Amino acid sequence: MLSIARKFALAFAVCALSCAALAQTTAPIKVGLMLPYSGTYAALGVAIENGFKLFVDEQGGKIAGRPVQYFKVDDESEPSKATDNIGKLIKRDQVDVVIGTVHSGVALAMAKVAKDTGTLLIIPNAGAQAITGPMCSKNVFRSSFSNWQPGYAMGVVAAQKGHKKVVTITWKYAAGDESAKGFTEGFEKGGGKVVKALSLPFPNVEFQALLTEIAALKPDAVYTFFAGGGAVKFVKDYDAAGLQKSIPLYGAGFLTDGTLEAQGEAAQGLITALHYGDGLKNAKNDAFRLAYAKTFKSQADVYAVQGYDAAQILSIGLSAAKGDVKNQAAFATAVESAKIDSPRGVFTLSASHNPVQDMYVRTVKGRENIVTGVAVKALADPSIGCKP
Amino acid sequence: MSLGSLLVQCLNAVQYGLLLFLVASGLTLIFGIMGVINLAHGSFYMIGAYMAFVLAPLFGTNLFAMLAAGVVLAVLFGYVLEWVFFSFLYEREHLQQVLMTYGLILVFEELRSIIVGNDVHGVAMPAWLAGSVALGDLMSYPVYRLFISGACIAIALTLYAVIQHTRLGMTIRAGASNREMVQTLGIDIRLLFRTVFAAGVALAALAGMLAAPVSSVYPGMGQQVLIICFVVVVIGGIGSITGALVASLLVGVVDTFGKVFFPDFSGVGIYVLMAAILCWRPTGLFGPQR
Numbered sequence: 151m152l153s154i155a156r157k158f159a160l161a162f163a164v165c166a167l168s169c170a171a172l173a174q175t176t177a178p179i180k181v182g183l184m185l186p187y188s189g190t191y192a193a194l195g196v197a198i199e200n201g202f203k204l205f206v207d208e209q210g211g212k213i214a215g216r217p218v219q220y221f222k223v224d225d226e227s228e229p230s231k232a233t234d235n236i237g238k239l240i241k242r243d244q245v246d247v248v249i250g251t252v253h254s255g256v257a258l259a260m261a262k263v264a265k266d267t268g269t270l271l272i273i274p275n276a277g278a279q280a281i282t283g284p285m286c287s288k289n290v291f292r293s294s295f296s297n298w299q300p301g302y303a304m305g306v307v308a309a310q311k312g313h314k315k316v317v318t319i320t321w322k323y324a325a326g327d328e329s330a331k332g333f334t335e336g337f338e339k340g341g342g343k344v345v346k347a348l349s350l351p352f353p354n355v356e357f358q359a360l361l362t363e364i365a366a367l368k369p370d371a372v373y374t375f376f377a378g379g380g381a382v383k384f385v386k387d388y389d390a391a392g393l394q395k396s397i398p399l400y401g402a403g404f405l406t407d408g409t410l411e412a413q414g415e416a417a418q419g420l421i422t423a424l425h426y427g428d429g430l431k432n433a434k435n436d437a438f439r440l441a442y443a444k445t446f447k448s449q450a451d452v453y454a455v456q457g458y459d460a461a462q463i464l465s466i467g468l469s470a471a472k473g474d475v476k477n478q479a480a481f482a483t484a485v486e487s488a489k490i491d492s493p494r495g496v497f498t499l500s501a502s503h504n505p506v507q508d509m510y511v512r513t514v515k516g517r518e519n520i521v522t523g524v525a526v527k528a529l530a531d532p533s534i535g536c537k538p
Numbered sequence: 539m540s541l542g543s544l545l546v547q548c549l550n551a552v553q554y555g556l557l558l559f560l561v562a563s564g565l566t567l568i569f570g571i572m573g574v575i576n577l578a579h580g581s582f583y584m585i586g587a588y589m590a591f592v593l594a595p596l597f598g599t600n601l602f603a604m605l606a607a608g609v610v611l612a613v614l615f616g617y618v619l620e621w622v623f624f625s626f627l628y629e630r631e632h633l634q635q636v637l638m639t640y641g642l643i644l645v646f647e648e649l650r651s652i653i654v655g656n657d658v659h660g661v662a663m664p665a666w667l668a669g670s671v672a673l674g675d676l677m678s679y680p681v682y683r684l685f686i687s688g689a690c691i692a693i694a695l696t697l698y699a700v701i702q703h704t705r706l707g708m709t710i711r712a713g714a715s716n717r718e719m720v721q722t723l724g725i726d727i728r729l730l731f732r733t734v735f736a737a738g739v740a741l742a743a744l745a746g747m748l749a750a751p752v753s754s755v756y757p758g759m760g761q762q763v764l765i766i767c768f769v770v771v772v773i774g775g776i777g778s779i780t781g782a783l784v785a786s787l788l789v790g791v792v793d794t795f796g797k798v799f800f801p802d803f804s805g806v807g808i809y810v811l812m813a814a815i816l817c818w819r820p821t822g823l824f825g826p827q828r
Contacts (some may be wrong), residue, residue, distance in 0.1 A: 197654075354762070359794040382660065
């Protein structure tokens with residue numbers, strides 16, 4: 151009896167030793183996901199996480215030879231809690247890298263903490279220009295876009311269509327302002343003029359007064375930046391006010407992304423600009439969409455792509471640094487010189503760590519944003535104020 | 539600004555104000571009579587909107603049957619909610635009330651997420667209300683928005699009739715000004731509270747159901763309404779239905795014209811209005827004078 155117990159004890163001890171040794175050689179890389187899991191942007195957070203995990207799973211659950219361990223924090227799209235939330239990941243969970251987030255205000259606070267603490271941060275959506283502008287940092291990367299990019303591209307296209315007089319309407323917060331500024335820059339370079347910039351506080355959705363104002367101004371076209379519930383309501387209100395048939399509406403792609411089911415008829419024919427769209431033909435995209443649909447039983451969207459590419463950036467950098475997150479110089483050099491094979495098409499990262507990418511023109515048809523052409527090839531954010 | 543668009547803006551203001559009134563009237567009833575700060579009131583609006591999303595396909599074009607069914611469900615829901623949760627709150631301090639009702643917001647949002655998901659959904663409007671009326675050469679006004687305004691006016695009149703001219707209304711008014719006195723006069727205050735609470739929930743849910751086709755349904759839609767409704771209740775005077783009506787229209791006007799004339803400061807307009815009115819009348823326009 152005693153001998154059996156002893157054998158067990160021995161076996162246990164051996165196992166414990168070997169297991170500990172095993173853990174040391176392949177210590178997991180700790181990935182902190184700070185994304186919105188509640189509120190308006192909850193669906194976006196889930197898509198980003200799915201995209202990220204899809205890439206990791208394709209590599210056999212490992213990045214740079216190390217298994218991946220996830221830590222999740224719901225950022226609630228609440229800038230005032232952002233510093234605390236990222237602190238939980240960095241201090242309590244001791245993560246190696248933080249992935250997040252959707253809301254620009256939250257991301258700005260995260261970028262500041264990342265810069266101060268030297269923590270690796272990859273932003274899978276938030277387009278605030280400052281992150282890859284004055285606040286840019288060697289350890290902060292973005293896999294998505296800057297708010298300026300889709301706006302600028304749409305402005306170029308609107309000018310090409312021969313419009314002269316345009317009104318912009320957005321929420322009055324960083325993303326809206328930057329998007330409208332990008333549009334104005336692209337549009338006025340092409341010879342047009344933005345006659346009025348309308349705005350309302352975020353996330354107010356009472357548009358009727360401003361629609362009446364648009365009707366009174368009689369512009370050639372309207373450019374808008376709204377997302378989520380606000381985008382649905384704006385497109386429907388614009389249509390119900392009878393403006394759709396006389397004044398074309400253009401937008402940054404978020405106007406019609408993930409919202410087409412709710413927008414229904416009112417969105418048909420809308421033209422938007424973004425770095426991704428439906429019916430984009432390339433081998434990478436086909437494989438990505440198929441794998442995503444199989445794994446998550448839903449269609450991939452632009453947010454899933456951005457999550458997927460965040461994982462790609464991590465993988466490229468970490469492989470070059472031989473799995474050592476502290477070797478940030480090697481990480482950054484590898485990522486800056488990489489051609490990232492994304493479902494959106496191949497893109498590179500600028501010196502300020504923002505994607506240099508093709509911006510597509512898309513037209514809404516049924517429930518899809520069909521890509522009809524390239525608005526601007528390899529568009530880089532101006533990244534004013536970034537001294538890397 | 540031309541006279542034409544000025545008139546349309548007035549219409550916008552009144553239309554927005556009336557919808558606000560529908561939500562705020564329920565809040566002011568609950569706040570004023572039961573003395574409970576109900577942060578979950580916005581959730582009732584949200585629940586109403588999602589109810590319209592779920593019920594609309596079942597009832598097809600029969601909008602009124604759907605609204606009636608929704609109101610019945612909301613009344614039952616409110617009745618049970620008061621019984622299970624709110625009836626324990628009356629003697630507690632405001633801080634505890636805020637804690638519990640805030641907790642309820644989280645619970646309702648999570649339930650919404652589990653049951654319906656986090657996507658934005660459109661709600662179909664009945665075909666007979668889907669048209670629009672031409673206003674000038676460029677703009678048109680959706681018939682459904684006019685219908686909402688009509689419905690809000692009808693409900694406001696009904697509320698007025700009930701509160702000013704029925705026995706129930708009399709006890710409600712009495713309860714708002716002096717709860718202890720009502721109790722000593724032998725009125726079952728518990729039943730009164732339960733009725734008022736159920737009515738408040740039903741009003742908010744009805745507003746949500748009416749607004750759903752134009753606003754669509756999306757996560758967090760209740761919170762935004764809640765804040766503006768508290769502004770309305772405070773401006774109008776806590777517990778006063780007439781005050782809520784006047785304040786709603788005021789907020790509608792200030793918000794609409796603020797957006798048009800002072801676009802850079804449109805967000806603060808209604809709060810400036812609130813501050814100004816509170817300086818002038820600390821208990822609101824129609825609140826009990828102290």
